[in-house]
Structure formats: C-alpha cells, structure tokens
Amino acid sequence: MTADPIDWMTLCPQGLYCIPGDFYIDPVRKVSRAVITHGHSDHARAGNEAVMATRETLAVMRCRLGERCYGQEQALEYGEVARLGDVQVRLAPAGHVLGSAQVVLEHKGKRLVVSGDFKRRPDPTCPPFEVVPCDVFVTEATFGLPVFRHPNDQGEIAKLLHSLSVFPDRPHLIGAYTLGKAQRIVALLRIAGYERPIYLHPAAEPLFQVYEAMGVSLGEMRCGSDADLNGEIALCPPNALDGAWSKRCEAPITAQASGWLGIRKRARQSGVDLPLVLSDHADWPELVDTLRDVDAPRVWVTHGREDALIHQAQCMGIEAEALSQVSFRERGAG
C-alpha cells in the first residue's frame, strides 16, 4: 500500500472507509467503528458499536437518538490527536453546527481531510472553520452552483425584525432545523438587540437544552405550547408550520429559514409569508474560497451538486472529481 490516499481510503456501501484505521466516516449503516462529523441525521446514525466525535456531537446524538444509540464512545477535543490503527486522527472545527468537525487523517506522511458539512461565515454558536492544508480535500457541495450566494445574515434577521414592526400584534412563526439553524437564529436575534423571550415548539426544546449545557447561552427561551404568541417570535421544525401547534395561532406570519429559498420557485413552493435565506452550509463563493484557502492539489467532491464545483476546481488548476467516481485501489465490501 503506497502513501497515496487513493490506496488507503475506499468507498463501501456503508460509506467512506479508512483501511489502515479500520473505521468509517459518517457511515449510513451500522458498523463497528465510526468517526462522526456532526449530529445531523444524515451523518449521525444509531447502532454503531464504537463512535468517535467531539463531546458536543456525542451529546447531540444521545439527545436525538437515545442514550444507548452507540456502544462505546471516544470524545475528542478539537486539535487532540488519536491513533486508530496505523492512522492519526484529529478533529478540526467545521463551523456548521455546535460540535461539527472536519476529520483530518494522516498516514505514511500524507494527509486527507474530510470537511463534512461546513460553512465559512462566523456563527455565534460554534467555532469557525479551520483551514487545514492537505494532500486530498474531500468537500461537500450542497450549494454547489453559482446561483447560491447567501445574503448577509444580519440582513435577513433585519427583515424579520422589520416584519415584527409592521405586524406588531401577530405571532411570527419561524420554521428552522432544530439542530443548528434554530439556535443560530436566536443568537443572531440577540446580537441584533432582540431581548424578548423566544418561544419554542416542544420538539425544539431538548436540543436547546443541550446547547445551554455545552455553554452556548441564548437568552430566555420559553415553551410555546400554551403561551399567547401575538407579537412574539416562535421557532418550530419546518414541517410543524402547517400542523396543529401552529394552527392554534390566529393569522400568524410564517417564516422559514433555509438556504434554498433564494430561488423564487422554492420560496413560492414553501408557501410562507417571509422566506429567510439563512444556511449552515457554505455558499458558492465560500466553497470556491475554501478550495483556494485549503490549496489541496486533489479534491474529491461529495454530498450535493458536484459538476459545477468540479468544473470550477479544474479551471483553478486543481485535480477534482466526484467522490463516487474516484478509482480507489480497493473497493471493499466492508
């Protein structure tokens, strides 16, 4: 086996696998050893025997998936180095949600970094993305098209606050992912000077408690189930905007926070009164800047729209291909 990562990494049905370390990264099926980048459900799943992640990610997993969602745990601080088999493993901040990490692998003098989900703009609820130079950079490409340029965060929050001033007696219900997005919206509101209590849908409460326990303080949060929400802001999961919980409000102003809503068709389809273009993923300019900053000679693109970003990388002189197309030396059955 040479030093080239193409020889010691491979793609299995369960996910990305490191051969000398004998572990998977964000596997989609139960495995014996998994390194998890962050707590979102398409990356963190229950049933793995041993899990390595940041302390915050592990807490989020236990909250979402149950106390016994994994067998053994190994919590790794950002920057702390662990050895798994013949590979050095380190976690670096990804700036996506609380506890999100990039996985930095070193073997035989070569370094490979898996970005996981990440963003570049500052987030009050988690440490920012750390640029780690490497030989191969595996990047996500959720918003991998030049049409995705997220507007300034504070500008979107200003739209929300402006709506409150035009409609001061109506409840403002905001649909947002309960992990990461919802907490970030609260943090941004506090920075903008909004000091009133913010109300929560019952499904959102547990994760807010995890954030508090991990030291991210977000001001006064209250349960939104029995309160009078007129003139207040309340957060709920996106699909709860149409449900019984929101229907008990008379004539609410509905909002949704998602990076996809910059596209008019999507905004119309969402059916909300106030689309807020807020995302926890890097937009196109940030994806391109990251390629430039990391300056890896090889890039594997995954998790989104690959074509455009690959084309862009190639124009920048980077050898880029889709992760699913990489010709690994071994294609394991795991």
Place this chain on the structure above:
Amino acid sequence: MNRLADLLNRLNDARADEDKIALLVDYLANTPDPDRGWGLAGLVGALNDRCLTGAAMMQLASDRVDPMLLDVSLGYVGDPAETLSLVWPGSEEGAVDVAVSEFASVLKATSRARLIAHVPGWLDRLTPDGRYLLLQLITKGVKPPVPLSLLRVALERYGHQPLTEIEEIWFGVTPPYRDLLEWLDGCGARPEVDKSLLFRSLCPLTDVPLERLEDLEVQEDGYFLESWPDGVRALLSAKGGKARLYTQDGEEIGGVFPEIVDGTDFTAILDGVLVPCGIDIMPSDTSRPKSPEAKVPDPQTPDPFTLMSDCSDVDGSKDRGKFAAAIVELRRRLGRKSVSGKTLTQWPVQFLAADVLEKDGSDERKKPLSVRRAVLNEFVSESKHSYIDLIAVMENPHIGDVIEALKSSFLTTIVLKRNADGYGTAGSKWYRVKNPPRRARCILMSVQGKSNWVSTGIEQLSVGIWQSSENGGRSLVPLAKVAPDCSEEELARIAAWVNEHATERYGSTQYVKPGLLVDIFFDAVERASRRKSGISLRSPRFVSLPTQGEADTLDQVTGTEDSGVLSAS
C-alpha cells in the same frame, strides 16, 4: 431599489389585503423622497420600459460568468432574469444601493442604448432581489402587485385623508407624486388638479335578493326602476370635446373605447353602463339614430350559446347568443391597451347613461333624483353622439313590474332608486336586484391552500363537470373555482374527503379522486376558448354539499333553462 424589491416580494407573498395595506403604509412612512414617489410609480407600472431583449440580457451574463456554469445555472433556475440576478458576481458588502430615482432619471433622460450601458454597473451595486427587479423593469415589465384601488386605500390609511378625495386627485398627479405625498405627510396643501376630467366615486349598489323585495315597500310612490343590461359600469367625464372613461375602480379605459370618448358635445360627468350595440334588448326609440348592427359569429362553428335558441323564450333567445358573445368581446377590450379597427366595426359599444353627477360645471349630486333625471333626459336627447344613450327607466314601479322586467330582459339587473335621493349622499341607497342565479351540481377536483388539510387550511375549491367525448365515454373537465363559504361542518366534510382521497399534489394544490358533489350558483355562462371546458362561469359561488344525486354534464350547464326564482332541487 433593494428596498422596493423587498416590498414587492412581500406584497406578492402576502395573502390578506389588510397585510398588503400594512406593508404599503410602512413603505410610505419609512422611505425618503424622491425614492418613495418613484417606488409608487414602479408599483403601478409606470417605470416599465422594455428595452432589453432576453438574448442581450444573457449576453451581459456571459461576459461575466463562465459559460458552462451559466448553462448549468440556467438549467436549474429556469428563468433567465432570475438566473442572471443570482449568478452576477457583484460585490455585496458595502455596495451603494441604486436609488429608484436614479433609475427613473436615467430612464427619462437618455436613449435606450445609454440606459443599457448603465446596467452592468447597476447590477454590481444591487442585491439579487434588486437585480431581479431592475431586469424585470427593462425586459418584461413589472406586473403591479396590488390593484390600484388597494394602493389608494393604503394612501388613505397613511395620510388620513378621505379616499374619495385621493381617488379624484390621483389622475391629475404624475410620478414622483411630490404634491400628493406632501399633502398625505401633513406638510402640504391638497394638490390642485383640474377636476373637470377627473374621476368621481360611483355610488355603490346594495344587492337585494328577489324574495326580499317586499321588504323595500316598492309599492310606495317615489322609486325609479332602471333596467341595467349586462355590461360594465363606467363613469364618463366630458368637457370641451374631450372625454375620459373610467371603471368603478378608477381605472382609465377611454383608450380602448374611442367610439365613446371621441366627439362628445357636452360638459358633464355621467354614471352609466357600457353595453354592446345593436342588440334589441330595450324598447327601441325610433327618434334616435340607430347604432350599427353587431356582427354575429360564424353560424357553422358549434356554439354552446346557440343551444339556447332552442328554448322558447318570449324575447327570442337567438339574441341571447349574440349578446353573450358581444359581452365577451367587451370584457376583452378592458384588458387591452388599444383596440383594432376590426373590433370597432364588428363589436361596437355604447354608453347608457343612468345618472348625472355634474353638468356644465355645476355639482348635481345633492339634487334629488327626479331633478337629475330631468337634466339627464334633456341633454342626452339633445346630444348628437351616436354611442351615448339613456338607460330604460320606469317610474313608480310595483313589485310585479320588477319581476316582469327581470324575466323579459335577459341578463339584466334591476336597480331601484328613490326619487328623493341625492347621488351617493348619506341615507341614499340604491338597490340592485339580479336575476336569480343558476345552479350546477359539480364534482370536487382539487383544493388549494396551506396544506395538512385541517378545515381552516382550505382556501379554494376547484370543481368540474362531466363532458361526454366522441367515443361515448366521458371525462371530467374543470369548470370553476369557488371559495369555501360554507359551515364548519361542511368544511370538515371536505377536509375529510381530501384526507382520504388525495392523489397528486402540485405546490399548494391537492388533487383528489372525483366523487364529492358540490352545488354551486352562478350568474351566467360565457364562452372561453382557452379553457378545457370551453366556458367560464360568471360569479360562481358555493352553495352546499349534497349527499346524493348525480353531477351535471357540460351540456346541461350551457343549455340549461333558467330555474326562475330560487327553487330547492
């Protein structure tokens, strides 16, 4: 321009009229002049200037963006203007917004070529929404997000000035509406405008169902009965040979009715109805010059309205078919910016005056109707204008007269006015009695609204009717959309049906398996070649959910006889 773009987005997304008004009032209160006035101009379509073609627009983009990326982006987004507004690599941090007034001044002052030269620099300074607005203004044009009448309500709400005064001033002010806005701000005097050719509010009508007529004590002396044929209510404002024609909402339509606004030989403001010419729906007055005959559509083409000629009606239903076609043409004219010579000869329109608001400069509105009627009769008979006439009137009618009038003149509304009433003064009321509506039994095809189909979420029902096809089978065609104005129980029944029998979903429209019967009322059937059914219904509205029965067929709806006074069926 970014601020205006945000306002436009919110106006388009808001559902309730009250919400739109609140957003407009906020814009008026918080936007500095002159951008505020130019923003208003943009909202009514006064800033649209189609000077950039789609191809030229994409050319601008290809100068700045890699062609492969542009192509992939266009494939994803679909709309060229939106794609360009999103991919444009302008600097957003610290960019100085393009003021609407800046855009407007360039628009007015320079040639198209020079305007286009400004565009890339502007695109650099705007947010994606701002860019989209700019591109819309110079390509397809921005469609007004709210009707003019709603905008004027917002001005009233903001400035606390009477709506009638705002309506009258509106046509005399031009963008950026400096005088108007200063007056509404409370800093200036009421703008002086030449009021002679301007808009006046029309007196509203109160609908009364036929059965309730007796409550009005029509027998009492002192009522006029006016037969208003089916048409469009309008205001004619004439002075010194020039005239303007307005709809009820204050929209100016004189441009598409030259036969009426040209050649006026009096000075007056009249309230009346626009109706097609040449069809014998009134007792004809042989002392007046005859209006040209309206042409009939080709009798070879199958015409649902000719089916009606099989009914043996007293007044001759062949005319009903002609009339219905002529009404469709009349309504079509309203939507246009100009009218062709062909339309003018084939489908001429006349103005039947029902009331006079001003004559020779003197305000007649406070005078009693009997006086106004005399004034009106006198000068319309004297006028030589071939397309202006008087509405048919009966003095001191009995209830029996009313019912007869409704039966004998088809598609007619009866308006009852008291002799002693002024025009639109306090205490005066005009009653409108319509022909009883026709009923159709349809099948629910889809519902629209915010999903999850709890009963409060349903905003609109789309119902359909059976149409037999040539090979003997039948298919369901959409017929009308109605609001679910029904009881809680009925709403719950509809919601239950939707939840159990849902099929596909497109955006906010949920299709369901056909099977739920819905009864609707409508006033009339009109031909509409663009629709699958070939017809459209005038004023369809929800009646009930029958528990048993058969749905009607398309032939039944187009060929149905009047059911007369409301009958339980």
